[in-house]
Amino acid sequence: MTTTEAQNAPGRTSGAVDAISQVDLSLVRLPLHAPISDAKVLTGRQKPLTEIAFLFAEIRTEGGFEGVGFGYSKRAGGPGMYAHAQEIAGELIGEDPNDIAKIWDKLVWAGASMGRTGLTTQAIAAFDIALWDLKAKRAGLPLAKLLGAHRDSVRCYNTSGGYLSSPIEQILDNVTASLARGIGGIKIKVGQPDTREDLRRVAKVREHLGDTFPLMVDANQQWDRATAQRLGRELERFDLTWIEEPVDCYDAEGHARLAAALDTPVATGEMLTSVSEHWDLIRQDASDFVQPDAPRVGGITPFLRIMTLADHRKLSLAPHFAMEIHLHLAAAYPGVTWLEHFEWLEPMFHERLELDNGRMLVPDRPGLGFSLTDQARAWTSDRVTVTAAG
CATH class of the missing domain: 3.30.390.10 (Enolase-like, N-terminal domain)
Known part of the structure; x- marks a missing residue:
């Protein structure tokens, strides 16, 4: 020290x-x-x-x-x-x-x-x-109120329970636990070398959730354009909320082609580290859900600029990770929003964010509302x- x-x-x-x-x-x-x-x-x-x-x-x-x-x-x-x-x-x-x-x-x-x-x-x-x-x-004031909140809660989906390192039986148990906690959507990882296994796992989770509960998948950039288009068409039957990062995060043209070809919305942007990189996606209509990450793009100041660009195109917003920060930013976005739930960071903060009926509540504590343990x-x-x- x-x-x-x-x-x-x-x-x-x-x-x-x-x-x-x-x-x-x-x-x-x-x-x-x-x-x-x-x-x-x-x-x-x-x-x-x-x-x-x-x-x-x-x-x-x-x-x-x-x-x-x-x-x-x-x-x-x-x-x-x-x-x-x-x-x-x-x-x-x-x-x-x-x-x-x-x-x-x-x-x-x-x-x-x-x-x-x-x-x-x-x-x-x-x-x-x-x-x-x-x-x-x-x-x-809570940060959301300082920025000008459009809502006092944000729809929230869980990602941490859906990794490929967990067998499908564990994934289903995690889904059940998330629903009991009050989560409003479930995202699971796909992108395995055997695409049939991806489809099998998605089918199991969809059956477990029922036909209408929000379900997302995330390929983490591991499909090429042809695979993404073929798998995207096969995934249409599961009525997904979105397909995330189907191709390389810097392939704006590939994302745009896929977004135009599929009924299922496309989401991307979490890996980008600047406003200009996000603008490249937005101006090419490369995604339906923009997914900026405030710690990655340089903080809240550039994140607000990305929000303005996304709102100009009437896109939906689904910030990546760091729900302790992004809850406030999503609450201040005028359009459709989702918040990503990870419980990993909870041991570092005294405070807990509350869930109610599928939504995460904006805390009434001043600022971001967390302190280090x-x-x-x-x-x-x-x-x-x-x-x-x-």
Whole structure:
């Protein structure tokens, strides 16, 4: 653990309401109960997932306000994200925390030679999310209310119970448990080398759920265009809510062709790390459900820009992962929304999000409405504090 001082920190301007005085960064490693696998593992492109690395940013101001935000990596990249965040954290010291867009631009330019997508923006996300949390806490409002909520709850589907590493019998047990908990939709993974096995598993889950309960599938980019079109047609009979990432996430043309050919909606976008990459999908009509991830695209500031673009095309919104953040953003979207449920992060936060009749309720706590537990502190592998010079 180390403490550093920001060099040449900008002074507080005379008109500023407040100023950032301290930034704490933590690298936290969350272990999973058991290794999990999706189609990327079965095709040999990745190893089973055993832990998630989190970059937490805790920002404090001279006025006594605090905000917390995070970024994450499900495989390689966590230490690199943490290292980049340490390099640029000093840029926040002395800034007015209300000037979030200005600060976002400043952080991007601080690491401009590394680009404006990928690891650099994911490191910025932790700061940006913390600043929005702080701003909402200052206002005494849940973030959804600060942004302007269209609803006080969001339809919620579960993903964590549907991985390919679980046999179909376990999947069905997980589905039953999710329904008892109040989940409003179920997503399972597909994309196995044997497509007949995919169809068999989907048929079993559809039979278990009944004909009308919302069911989604996710191929995690492991089909080529021809396979996606053929399997997409065979999956039509299951009345799916969507088919997710049927082809490579950067293949906007392939997604667009599939979306035009199928009755089943197409969803994609979770792997993208910038507004411009999402715009490429949106402008080509490549998906019916856009799936941005605030920690991946650089935080809430760019996420709001993606929401505006999606709303312009009247698309539906289904943010990826991080329900603790995305619940507020989905509640503030004017169109159709879904929220992805993962219980994996629950040990890190004192608070719990509530489910009711298939929907997740927006909490009435100020800001994002979560705080870190002692367990999260115990999983911290490194921590650094950045303050003003002198």
